[in-house]
Amino acid sequence: xxxxxxxxxxxxxxxxxxxxxxxxxxxxxxxxxxxxxxxxxxxxxxxxxxxxxxxxxxxxxxxxxxxxxxxxxxxxxxxxxxxxxxxxxxxxxxxxxxxxxxxxxxxxxxxxxxxxxxxxxxxxxxxxxxxxxxxxxxxxxxxxxxxxxxxxxxxxxxxxxxxxxxxxxxxxxxxxxxxxxxxxxxxxxxxxxxxxxxxxxxxxxxxxxxxxxxxxxxxxxxxxxxxxxxxxxxxxxxxxxxxxxxxxxxxxxxxxxxxxxxxxxxxxxxxxxxxxxxxxxxxxxxxxxxxxxxxxxxxxxxxxxxxxxxxxxxxxxxxxxxxxxxxxxxxxxxxxxxxxxxxxxxxxxxxxxxxxxxxxxxxxxxxxxxxxxxxxxxxx
Amino acid sequence: xxxxxxxxxxxxxxxxxxxxxxxxxxxxxxxxxxxxxxxxxxxxxxxxxxxxxxxxxxxxxxxxxxxxxxxxxxxxxxxxxxxxxxxxxxxxxxxxxxxxxxxxxxxxxxxxxxxxxxxxxxxxxxxxxxxxxxxxxxxxxxxxxxxxxxxxxxxxxxxxxxxxxxxxxxxxxxxxxxxxxxxxxxxxxxxxxxxxxxxxxxxxxxxxxxxxxxxxxxxxxxxxxxxxxxxxxxxxxxxxxxxxxxxxxxxxxxxxxxxxxxxxxxxxxxxxxxxxxxxxxxxxxxxxxxxxxxxxxxxxxxxxxxxxxxxxxxxxxxxxxxxxxxxxxxxxxxxxxxxxxxxxxxxxxxxxxxx
Numbered sequence: 001x002x003x004x005x006x007x008x009x010x011x012x013x014x015x016x017x018x019x020x021x022x023x024x025x026x027x028x029x030x031x032x033x034x035x036x037x038x039x040x041x042x043x044x045x046x047x048x049x050x051x052x053x054x055x056x057x058x059x060x061x062x063x064x065x066x067x068x069x070x071x072x073x074x075x076x077x078x079x080x081x082x083x084x085x086x087x088x089x090x091x092x093x094x095x096x097x098x099x100x101x102x103x104x105x106x107x108x109x110x111x112x113x114x115x116x117x118x119x120x121x122x123x124x125x126x127x128x129x130x131x132x133x134x135x136x137x138x139x140x141x142x143x144x145x146x147x148x149x150x151x152x153x154x155x156x157x158x159x160x161x162x163x164x165x166x167x168x169x170x171x172x173x174x175x176x177x178x179x180x181x182x183x184x185x186x187x188x189x190x191x192x193x194x195x196x197x198x199x200x201x202x203x204x205x206x207x208x209x210x211x212x213x214x215x216x217x218x219x220x221x222x223x224x225x226x227x228x229x230x231x232x233x234x235x236x237x238x239x240x241x242x243x244x245x246x247x248x249x250x251x252x253x254x255x256x257x258x259x260x261x262x263x264x265x266x267x268x269x270x271x272x273x274x275x276x277x278x279x280x281x282x283x284x285x286x287x288x289x290x291x292x293x294x295x296x297x298x299x300x301x302x303x304x305x306x307x308x309x310x311x312x313x314x315x316x317x318x319x320x321x322x323x324x325x326x327x328x329x330x331x332x333x334x335x336x337x338x339x340x341x342x343x344x345x346x347x348x349x350x351x352x353x354x355x356x357x358x359x360x361x362x363x364x365x366x367x368x369x370x371x372x373x374x375x376x377x378x379x380x
Numbered sequence: 381x382x383x384x385x386x387x388x389x390x391x392x393x394x395x396x397x398x399x400x401x402x403x404x405x406x407x408x409x410x411x412x413x414x415x416x417x418x419x420x421x422x423x424x425x426x427x428x429x430x431x432x433x434x435x436x437x438x439x440x441x442x443x444x445x446x447x448x449x450x451x452x453x454x455x456x457x458x459x460x461x462x463x464x465x466x467x468x469x470x471x472x473x474x475x476x477x478x479x480x481x482x483x484x485x486x487x488x489x490x491x492x493x494x495x496x497x498x499x500x501x502x503x504x505x506x507x508x509x510x511x512x513x514x515x516x517x518x519x520x521x522x523x524x525x526x527x528x529x530x531x532x533x534x535x536x537x538x539x540x541x542x543x544x545x546x547x548x549x550x551x552x553x554x555x556x557x558x559x560x561x562x563x564x565x566x567x568x569x570x571x572x573x574x575x576x577x578x579x580x581x582x583x584x585x586x587x588x589x590x591x592x593x594x595x596x597x598x599x600x601x602x603x604x605x606x607x608x609x610x611x612x613x614x615x616x617x618x619x620x621x622x623x624x625x626x627x628x629x630x631x632x633x634x635x636x637x638x639x640x641x642x643x644x645x646x647x648x649x650x651x652x653x654x655x656x657x658x659x660x661x662x663x664x665x666x667x668x669x670x671x672x673x674x675x676x677x678x679x680x681x682x683x684x685x686x687x688x689x690x691x692x693x694x695x696x697x698x699x700x701x702x703x704x705x706x707x708x709x710x711x712x713x714x715x716x717x718x719x720x721x722x723x724x725x726x727x728x729x730x731x732x733x734x735x
Binding site: 219221 | 386423438439459460461462464465505506508509510512569571573574577578580595597599600602
């Protein structure tokens with residue numbers, strides 16, 4: 001884990017590691033590019049290396065001596081970018097490729113002595129323009145930044161804990177106000193705005209309800225009813241760290257056997273947390289999460305369309321270790337953060353959700369949340 | 381990230397509206413000799429597919445395949461578990477769920493018996509490379525070209541449904557801002573968003589120009605920011621796939637005179653816009669803003685995948701947003717106003733809400 005205690009140290013240390021890699025490769029500079037899209041599932045390479053969320057396309061150039069330049073679009077955002085970035089220099093313009101060309105020319109950086117990361121993440125035309133600029137001579141090191149940011153720093157974990165705290169308050173709000181007669185989107189609007197009020201700077205919120213869910217989806221106009229099962233995937237962000245809670249709530253009285261069924265998901269979660277220690281492969285964790293379902297006779301449901309994955313990485317820093325899936329053989333490392341969620345369709349209850357953001361520690365996957373998912377119900 | 385209401389109100393947007401839009405595109409593609417048109421959609425670029433089908437991906441990416449006849453088919457990187465929901469909220473023929481859009485696309489094209497191997501792609505420049513590469517690498521030897529102009533030609537003028545939905549979105553924004561600030565205090569930003577969402581908006585994004593005495597640029601309001609003596613709030617609101625921006629400036633010392641001047645200016649300058657081919661009227665009526673000095677305008681509208689983009693020459697009949705900048709001796713005044721341009725010369729342009 002990167003031992004960084006403030007935001008300057010985290011992104012600066014990442015640039016330092018990148019510079020070391022350049023020295024090992026005999027290269028002079030790394031160009032990492034990113035779009036202005038800040039997805040809860042993907043890293044934003046410019047953010048990782050600068051700690052600044054650009055409005056538009058952006059790039060960071062790291063030189064082998066460790067010095068760095070952030071380039072943002074649009075040009076008028078220069079003041080905010082310079083104030084927020086941890087790079088040595090900040091430039092801005094309305095055309096990212098032109099700005100990169102100017103910077104490389106001014107610094108005398110030859111494309112043949114460069115590495116790149118993320119060009120394929122840009123649109124078709126911008127990728128082509130950038131490749132033309134580099135004349136096909138730069139060395140692609142795609143996934144370099146994703147890899148070197150795969151373990152969160154202490155600062156990033158603290159931010160993820162804050163995002164988790166916001167998510168938990170959002171869930172408390174749901175329990176407080178959900179009632180029959182309320183429409184799904186009204187509940188979602190209130191939860192979202194509540195989380196914004198207490199510091200959430202972005203949010204991916206899926207929240208829907210049915211008497212028998214096939215999956216969670218975006219909120220609709222459906223009116224909540226007695227006996228509904230509300231599914232909530234609550235994913236706020238705080239300073240670039242997304243955290244996700246998966247929760248399930250019954251409106252009114254829970255059906256017979258509901259708690260016992262939900263307990264399968266809870267056992268799967270506990271088993272997954274215990275198994276997820278440094279050195280273990282993610283595929284093994286996913287198999288262990290499937291165990292309680294198999295033991296309960298639902299082995300045939302441990303596949304799509306009854307479930308997709310048992311969790312996944314979270315943006316904006318790095319989405320590694322990736323999906324919690326039997327096909328993912330990545331080895332877990334201390335400091336990796338992701339959401340573990342043994343969400344599952346079961347024939348008796350429909351789709352149920354249970355999940356926490358976790359960080360890998362020597363003792364297993366520690367939940368960043370203060371309380372675990374329970375078979376909650378809203379009394380009416 | 382999208383997180384609001386996703387719902388298809390067939391009362392406001394009947395299936396016939398989408399049938400008509402797709403038929404216009406199919407007619408244009410046949411005229412252009414295209415065997416298929418591909419339209420990409422993801423979270424930040426949902427507008428073209430939403431216009432044709434009502435579908436909006438709440439995450440991940442999808443591709444709409446429009447053939448010369450029949451309902452469009454949608455290839456989605458979403459779980460099969462939500463295929464039913466997609467069919468409920470979208471007007472498409474088939475939904476194909478896959479982790480590999482390029483592979484499914486080439487398979488679909490190969491099985492479609494295309495009359496022409498010419499494939500048009502809306503905003504080809506911005507589509508992810510793996511999808512284009514799959515088409516280029518296909519054995520069929522497709523001739524790929526950009527279909528942005530073709531799509532823009534059928535995208536406008538706005539139909540009655542789009543105008544009505546845009547007007548509703550504008551009213552949501554105007555109502556939320558009207559009640560936001562009292563007695564020169566700080567606005568409750570979360571309450572503004574809550575009002576718009578509770579009114580049924582699919583989504584709302586807020587930008588703020590925090591200190592108009594220094595700078596007239598908007599910044600995304602994703603966290604609390606210190607607001608100066610004069611500031612502006614702009615809401616980008618989408619309702620049933622129709623996007624507008626609405627923004628107003630606020631001065632803690634009052635500003636009634638400036639608000640009145642801007643209202644006078646809008647009343648004088650917008651109707652003569654006619655069909656939008658000539659925006660010179662916006663500057664000609666600058667005197668109507670007295671005592672404010674007219675600084676300029678940014679015109680935004682939708683002609684492709686982006687919900688709103690700068691349009692120096694907006695098409696006739698389009699719903700556009702005019703982002704005005706004025707100035708007095710203390711600083712800037714901003715006002716963002718949605719407008720429906722006339723469909724043809726001789727008609728008049730109109731604001732979507734009066735105020």
